Amino acid sequence: MTRDLTITEVRLTPILVADPPLLNTQGVHQPYTPRLIVEVVTADGVTGVGETYGDGTYLELAQPFARKLVGRQVSDLNGLFTVVNEVAVERARVEGQVDVGGLRGVQTADKLRLSVVSGFEVACLDALGKALGLPVHALLGGKVRDAVEYSAYLFYKWAGHPEGVAGEKDDWGAALDPAGVVAQARTFTERYGFTSFKLKGGVFPPEQEIAAVRALAEAFPGHPLRLDPNGAWSVTTSLKVAEALADVLEYLEDPTLGTAAMAEVAAGTSVPLATNMCVTTFAEIPEAFMAGAVRVVLSDHHYWGGLRNTRELAAICRTFGVGVSMHSNTHLGISLAAMTQVASTIPGLHHACDSHYPWQSEDVLTERLAFEGGCVKVSDAPGLGVELDRGALGVLHRRWLDDDGSLRERDDAGAMRVAEPGWVAPSMPRW
The missing domain is CATH 3.30.390.10 (Enolase-like, N-terminal domain)
Structure with missing residues (x-):
């Protein structure tokens, strides 16, 4: 028909x-x-x-x-x-x-x-x-894996929103020091089976965040660890942190801002640098790759124009010997399903993908997507395999x-x- x-x-x-x-x-x-x-x-x-x-x-x-x-x-x-x-x-x-x-x-x-x-x-x-x-x-050429691995996305966190601010309660508690970060990681592991961990940094002075990563390394020996301060550090500080954590980091994500500064850091450390900030369009790839500024690009189909562009990005990264993983924003199940579908088609996806999804208590799907052993199974149902x-x-x-109107624009500051x-x-x- x-x-x-x-x-x-x-x-x-x-x-x-x-x-x-x-x-x-x-x-x-x-x-x-x-x-x-x-x-x-x-x-x-x-x-x-x-x-x-x-x-x-x-x-x-x-x-x-x-x-x-x-x-x-x-x-x-x-x-x-x-x-x-x-x-x-x-x-x-x-x-x-x-x-x-x-x-x-x-x-x-x-x-x-x-x-x-x-x-x-x-x-x-x-x-x-x-x-x-x-x-x-199947529309993207077919899957090469039946499940996609995701990483626990750790955050420094208050116990709740400020008094007088409307918001939903959660049972995660506060995480404002190394012990709190480790406790959060344990909860992620118990609930979802994650075996790799990424900490959102740039919140406290670098020494405190080094201590938090060290605490994670002690609590989860041999597990992949990442730190992402969103460009909060100078080149000098970035190099100091990289030296302090060189033996435990899988990669250091966007320690400093801009391709030139990232290249300077990359030249001074053996720790792989990753980015979702200095390479977010195809036009930014040549400078970053030629300068040796990054060794892992965190793709994000929201930034790059969709799932097919994500595959094109991955192909370019393979050509230049640059690793690829996946960045996450505050997303719901539709985006997680899309991320999983495209990630299943990318050869050489050697790093677990990021996902905010465990942090989101609400969704627009009839059934939430599940993490099993830190992975999401790839649906073979027609389309994304989800129902609104x-x-x-x-x-x-x-x-x-x-x-x-006060909440219709994201404004962390x-x-x-x-x-x-x-x-x-x-x-x-x-x-």
């Missing part, structure tokens, strides 16, 4: 999702974070789902983009990039601003377009897979509608000012 793959409707649902008080160098996560759920509907009634950032700049681009897709074929994935370039971006809102939510440096109109396209591309692939009876990994829970989606959308009124996002390098 011939299927009609014409797109007849695109639904965009902005939501606010509960987020714990996780600390980073910019501040602290807000009690709720914005996400955007994308639904693409075909003439045959097949619906595909996608997910991306939900801040205002993304919504302003996604809405006209969605209208332009009606009448096009859901299989026209290359056309998504042509169409999005036809949509004007209010550059004054993005050029030269710091994207605090992603902690990935300056936002540009081109990066914004890629992040918006990613959610639509995933939705189209999901719909196409459902229409053809094929999993997304419209009731849950409605609840999270109502929260977005009822918000006064603003959230920190609730607890520390004089807080300003620190200039880099912080140490």
Whole structure:
């Protein structure tokens, strides 16, 4: 039977999702974070789902983009990039601003377009897979593994959001010193079976974070460990930390900002450097690779324009002998399913992928994805293999509608000012 793959409707649902008080160098996560759920509907009634950032700049681009897709074929994935370039971006809102939510440096109109396209591309692939009876990994060339390994994503954390701030309770407790970090890691291992650990740094002076990683190494001997201060350190400090942890780190992620500084650090240490900050577009690859600035690129289909671009990135990395893993933002199950599908198709994925998903107590799926032994099984069901829970989606959308606008833009520095009124996002390098 011939299927009609014409797109007849695109639904965009902005939501606010509960987020714990996780600390980073910019501040602290807000009690709720914005996400955007994308639904693409075909003439045959097949619906595909996608997910991306939900801040205002993304919504302003996604809405006209969605209208332009009606009448096009859901299989026209290359056309998504042509169409999005036809949509004007209010550059004054993005050029030269710091994207605090992603902690990935300056936002540009081109990066914004890629992040918006990613959610639509995933939705189209999901719909196409459902229409053809094929999993997304088959549309990407087929899986090379049946399960994808993820790493425990450790954060310095408050026990709860500041008094008087609305937010959801969690049972993780505080983690503000090495003992707290180790306790958090043990909980991750007990609940999900993770065997590798990444600590979000840049929160406390480097000596304290070195002590935390050392404590992890003692508690979990031989397990892969990573540290990510989001560019909070100078070159000199980065080299000191690398020397202090050279015997236990799998890699050091973005210790300092910019390709030139990363290259200087890389030249002075044997510890592999990883990034999701100085290499976030194809145009940034040549300089970084030629300078030897990074040995692992953390891909993120939200940044790079979707799952097919993620595969292209992985192929380029293989060509230059650069490792690849996967970066994570504050995502729900749709994005985790997409990450798992594309990760299953990438040869030589030697590093466990990052995921915030265990931190998210809410989802828009009828069934949460499960971690078994630190891995997510690759679904062979048509599309992404997930089903949207419209009731849950409605609840999270109502929260977005009822918000006064203060939470519709991710602002970690603003959230920190609730607890520390004089807080300003620190200039880099912080140490």
